[in-house]
Amino acid sequence: MKGLAAAGVSAPIFGSFNLNAAKTQAGAKNWTPSPSDSIKSTCVHCVNFCGIDIQRSDGVIRAIYPDSARKEFYNHGICPKGASGLFNTYNPYRLKKPLKRTNKKKGLDVDPGWVEISWEEAFDTITKKMDKIRREDPAKLIWQHGHGKYLIGDKFPKAFAKAFGTPNLVHRTTTCEAARHVADELTWGYHGFLPDLKQTRLFVNFGGNYFEAEQFSRWFDHASLDAKENGMYSVVVEPRLSVCASKADKWIPVRPGKDIILILGIARELIANQFVDEEFLVQYTNAPILLGEQGEAIKNQNGDYLIWDTVSQSARPFSDDVTPALRGRFKHNDRQVITAFETFANGVSDITPQYVEEVADVPAKQVKQLAQLIGEKAMIGATVVVDGQRKRYRPVALHTFRGLSAKQYGVQNWRAALIIQMIIGSIDAVGGTQLHSAYKQPKYFKPSKAEYPPKRVDLQESVFFPHATHNVAQQVALSILEPDRYGLPYVPEMQIFYATNRPFSTSDTKPQFESLKKTFNVCIDIVMSETACMSDIVLPDMTYLESWHFSPTRYTPYTKHSAIRQPATNAYNLEHDGYSIIWELARRLGILDDYVDQINTRWGLKKYPFKKGKNYTAKEAVELIWKEKTKGKSFESAIEKGFVGKHLAPSEIYWGGIEKVFNGPGKPKMKFYADQLVETMALVRQTVAQHDIKSIDLEKYAVSLSPLPQKEHGFPTPHLEANDYPFYLITFKHMYRNQSGNTSTNPILNALGPDTQENGVVINATIAAKKGIREGDIVVIETRIGKVQGKALLTQGIRPDTVGASYHFGQQSQGLPEYAKKGIWINQVLELHPDVVSGMNSFNDTKCKLYKA
Numbered sequence: 001m002k003g004l005a006a007a008g009v010s011a012p013i014f015g016s017f018n019l020n021a022a023k024t025q026a027g028a029k030n031w032t033p034s035p036s037d038s039i040k041s042t043c044v045h046c047v048n049f050c051g052i053d054i055q056r057s058d059g060v061i062r063a064i065y066p067d068s069a070r071k072e073f074y075n076h077g078i079c080p081k082g083a084s085g086l087f088n089t090y091n092p093y094r095l096k097k098p099l100k101r102t103n104k105k106k107g108l109d110v111d112p113g114w115v116e117i118s119w120e121e122a123f124d125t126i127t128k129k130m131d132k133i134r135r136e137d138p139a140k141l142i143w144q145h146g147h148g149k150y151l152i153g154d155k156f157p158k159a160f161a162k163a164f165g166t167p168n169l170v171h172r173t174t175t176c177e178a179a180r181h182v183a184d185e186l187t188w189g190y191h192g193f194l195p196d197l198k199q200t201r202l203f204v205n206f207g208g209n210y211f212e213a214e215q216f217s218r219w220f221d222h223a224s225l226d227a228k229e230n231g232m233y234s235v236v237v238e239p240r241l242s243v244c245a246s247k248a249d250k251w252i253p254v255r256p257g258k259d260i261i262l263i264l265g266i267a268r269e270l271i272a273n274q275f276v277d278e279e280f281l282v283q284y285t286n287a288p289i290l291l292g293e294q295g296e297a298i299k300n301q302n303g304d305y306l307i308w309d310t311v312s313q314s315a316r317p318f319s320d321d322v323t324p325a326l327r328g329r330f331k332h333n334d335r336q337v338i339t340a341f342e343t344f345a346n347g348v349s350d351i352t353p354q355y356v357e358e359v360a361d362v363p364a365k366q367v368k369q370l371a372q373l374i375g376e377k378a379m380i381g382a383t384v385v386v387d388g389q390r391k392r393y394r395p396v397a398l399h400t401f402r403g404l405s406a407k408q409y410g411v412q413n414w415r416a417a418l419i420i421q422m423i424i425g426s427i428d429a430v431g432g433t434q435l436h437s438a439y440k441q442p443k444y445f446k447p448s449k450a451e452y453p454p455k456r457v458d459l460q461e462s463v464f465f466p467h468a469t470h471n472v473a474q475q476v477a478l479s480i481l482e483p484d485r486y487g488l489p490y491v492p493e494m495q496i497f498y499a500t501n502r503p504f505s506t507s508d509t510k511p512q513f514e515s516l517k518k519t520f521n522v523c524i525d526i527v528m529s530e531t532a533c534m535s536d537i538v539l540p541d542m543t544y545l546e547s548w549h550f551s552p553t554r555y556t557p558y559t560k561h562s563a564i565r566q567p568a569t570n571a572y573n574l575e576h577d578g579y580s581i582i583w584e585l586a587r588r589l590g591i592l593d594d595y596v597d598q599i600n601t602r603w604g605l606k607k608y609p610f611k612k613g614k615n616y617t618a619k620e621a622v623e624l625i626w627k628e629k630t631k632g633k634s635f636e637s638a639i640e641k642g643f644v645g646k647h648l649a650p651s652e653i654y655w656g657g658i659e660k661v662f663n664g665p666g667k668p669k670m671k672f673y674a675d676q677l678v679e680t681m682a683l684v685r686q687t688v689a690q691h692d693i694k695s696i697d698l699e700k701y702a703v704s705l706s707p708l709p710q711k712e713h714g715f716p717t718p719h720l721e722a723n724d725y726p727f728y729l730i731t732f733k734h735m736y737r738n739q740s741g742n743t744s745t746n747p748i749l750n751a752l753g754p755d756t757q758e759n760g761v762v763i764n765a766t767i768a769a770k771k772g773i774r775e776g777d778i779v780v781i782e783t784r785i786g787k788v789q790g791k792a793l794l795t796q797g798i799r800p801d802t803v804g805a806s807y808h809f810g811q812q813s814q815g816l817p818e819y820a821k822k823g824i825w826i827n828q829v830l831e832l833h834p835d836v837v838s839g840m841n842s843f844n845d846t847k848c849k850l851y852k853a
């Protein structure tokens with residue numbers, strides 16, 4: 001390590017691992033070895049939270065197996081990352097001591113001049129800086145986490161930020177799937193959904209990559225295969241032959257970014273062929289509401305939405321004595337009014353199968369067939385008896401994860417798919433898409449306040465990203481570089497990064513790294529990530545196999561669970577983990593009492609609260625949370641079993657949700673038409689005029705903030721502008737790696753085969769032949785913002801006009817070995833055109849050139 005040699009430090013920070021070193025940890029505080037034992041815990045190598053059975057002998061982890069007890073609830077097996085997780089813990093490239101930068105100059109190619117420091121010096125340096133900021137303006141401190149949310153849980157950092165007084169706590173969801181969440185929120189008042197795979201007969205997946213990636217504890221891959229065995233038909237719409245697509249009945253290789261054109265084309269066909277669940281649309285959704293000429297919802301003096309009553313032939317609120325018209329234009333108070341459904345039908349009327357073929361490159365015949373299949377399989381009108389009551393039976397579910405959301409118009413893409421499911425009435429039906437906590441947050445149905453000047457550095461819910469409810473991860477760097485551009489009333493001074501490699505994970509990485517030169521940075525990580533390389537102080541953390549955590553779990557439509565993580569080793573005898581670092585910061589800053597109050601509020605600890613005046617270890621904290629969340633279950637059972645699971649009754653699965661909150665007169669309605677966006681846009685216009693904001697292009701905002709998905713949403717900026725760049729560039733996950741950073745040093749994952757050691761440029765073989773590119777040739781991907789190069793991987797499993805490169809490879813950190821640097825860091829060349837509604841980072845809209853190096 002260059003920096004160390006320069007500083008004359010002899011103790012190796014990145015030394016080689018010695019098994020005896022692990023054995024001598026017997027005295028470590030939170031770890032009691034026995035000759036041979038098994039520990040039940042929860043993996044968090046990635047966000048699936050699979051149950052694991054950690055096998056030890058002589059106090060050393062020898063193997064990690066799936067926890068078979070969780071199989072009946074959700075978790076059938078573990079993946080290669082989880083099984084080899086011990087090699088990430090016994091990893092010689094772990095951070096082992098706090099480090100201080102001695103070279104003021106920052107850059108990935110600059111030697112930081114690291115010196116090891118004591119924890120005392122580290123805490124002292126950090127808290128002095130924080131104390132000064134807190135007295136001046138606490139907002140100048142930014143706390144950023146990513147993966148960290150799933151380790152100690154985001155409620156601890158949130159409590160700390162609140163006690164400190166900064167509004168600037170920023171998670172990573174806009175680099176993940178935020179657009180999908182915001183589409184859900186605008187439509188049905190909360191986020192998250194899963195198909196009812198035990199009953200679904202037709203499953204249409206728009207680029208959910210669940211065999212290679214997934215966020216549902218490997219429930220999805222198993223449940224979807226079981227469903228197929230039971231006769232479910234599956235269609236995957238995706239530009240690349242993913243593993244999902246390879247297992248589907250039909251793969252539709254849509255042109256990247258054009259899914260929405262296909263979806264709206266299907267909607268048009270469904271309407272034209274009368275596959276419309278009128279009863280559902282009228283009873284549960286706002287499709288019948290009346291709109292004025294500007295698309296504004298017509299309301300009465302009480303603020304009730306008006307519908308057209310076909311009996312009295314007048315505009316009335318939806319109550320017991322009216323029969324709303326779904327379609328039509330009417331006259332009300334001498335004004336022309338039109339139903340929201342009619343507006344939608346008009347909007348899609350020219351998205352014909354031929355037009356879909358032209359734009360999305362899906363043959364017109366196939367568009368018609370898919371629409372017909374959806375319409376027929378939905379069995380509109382059918383019911384089944386559940387718990388003695390008749391319930392809608394619509395066994396069709398549409399799905400996506402990042403495939404539709406990691407885009408400039410991500411919100412509109414998933415809104416379009418939700419609208420199709422409203423048209424056929426399959427939402428929360430038996431066999432349809434099951435919503436998670438419908439209408440839990442009524443505030444999502446309100447327009448944004450479009451705040452200006454922004455309070456938060458990430459501009460969440462400001463005039464810039466009015467409905468960003470999941471932070472705006474990639475914006476922090478841009479605001480730091482140009483605070484005036486966004487009217488930010490302060491200049492950020494310090495950033496703490498806890499388990500996130502944010503600048504590496506975001507698209508258009510250059511400004512992300514530039515911004516790190518402007519602030520004092522502390523990075524808490526387990527390896528020398530790129531973010532750590534740009535930091536002033538680096539703190540080593542324990543891994544998930546060394547820590548106590550109350551672990552999140554992934555629900556399924558049929559089960560719920562609570563779980564913990566518990567230490568099985570302390571490979572490098574570390575003193576601190578994320579939890580104790582925050583505790584110590586709060587203690588030294590003199591804000592511990594406030595922190596404790598905030599912890600109790602955020603975790604909802606009522607029966608088992610933290611008490612003031614006492615220092616709680618991570619284990620004690622987990623015990624309190626476990627007891628609160630499991631209503632007093634003994635902590636011994638948590639230690640023995642690692643989790644507790646519950647099967648839901650049919651009534652809980654099918655009779656909660658939208659039946660309770662939206663069905664029938666007088667209730668709020670699911671937003672087929674997102675009228676709150678019309679009001680938000682009006683406010684954006686007003687705010688921009690009032691403050692003369694130059695950095696907002698109102699015409700572009702109006703397209704993004706449209707109350708209905710429309711044709712324009714199939715044309716993200718690079719598709720319109722990058723005319724000299726003939727290829728579409730997409731990105732995706734790889735099974736043998738997790739995100740950025742830590743898995744790149746796992747020797748087992750790297751040894752599995754050539755395609756686990758590095759990624760390459762996935763190119764259609766026919767196109768490659770035309771360009772004289774052979775397998776393994778080095779090729780260049782050039783976009784409007786840069787060039788990267790990598791090995792050509794030829795396949796017929798990608799569209800001819802598309803090239804792909806996975807994430808996770810091409811590390812640049814000097815603190816990682818050469819083998820971790822193999823492959824392509826694709827984010828360097830992906831353009832950033834965030835979704836204005838949600839703040840979502842676009843990853844799959846860039847266009848590129850491709851040629852031999």
Ligand SMILES: Nc1nc2c(c(=O)[nH]1)N[C@H]1C(S)=C(S)[C@@H](COP(=O)(O)OP(=O)(O)OC[C@H]3O[C@@H](n4cnc5c(=O)[nH]c(N)nc54)[C@H](O)[C@@H]3O)O[C@H]1N2
Pocket residue numbers: 046047176177206207208209210212213214215237238239240242254255256257258259401402403404730731732733734735736737738739844
């Ligand atoms: N092995 C592994 N598993 C993981 C992770 C990991 O790092 N490694 N990370 C976890 C996390 S945080 C997440 S959020 C999930 C993500 O889980 P997913 O969203 O399921 O996985 P991604 O690979 O990110 O999804 C992108 C998919 O979209 C497709 N795609 C690209 N452009 C388009 C398009 O225009 N249209 C359509 N229809 N499809 C398109 C890509 O081919 C790819 O299959 O995975 C989780 N699981």
Ligand SMILES: Nc1nc2c(c(=O)[nH]1)N[C@H]1C(S)=C(S)[C@@H](COP(=O)(O)OP(=O)(O)OC[C@H]3O[C@@H](n4cnc5c(=O)[nH]c(N)nc54)[C@H](O)[C@@H]3O)O[C@H]1N2
Pocket residue numbers: 145146147148151172175176177402498499500501502503505506524525526527529541542543544578731732733738739740741742806807826827843
């Ligand atoms: N091109 C492309 N880019 C992508 C994606 C893609 O598919 N393609 N996926 C996107 C998605 S879905 C997401 S969620 C983001 C993720 O982006 P990030 O939030 O940056 O998440 P990670 O890359 O998981 O960063 C995790 C960091 O945490 C560290 N870490 C791991 N375990 C521990 C621990 O126990 N303690 C501490 N303190 N640190 C730990 C790792 O070493 C790593 O440096 O990336 C996004 N970026």
Ligand code: SF4
Pocket residue numbers: 043044045046047048049050077078079080081082083217218
């Ligand atoms: S899928 Fe994720 S959580 Fe599950 S075993 Fe693999 S790495 Fe661990």
Ligand SMILES: [Mo]
Pocket residue numbers: 175176177
């Ligand atoms: Mo993610």
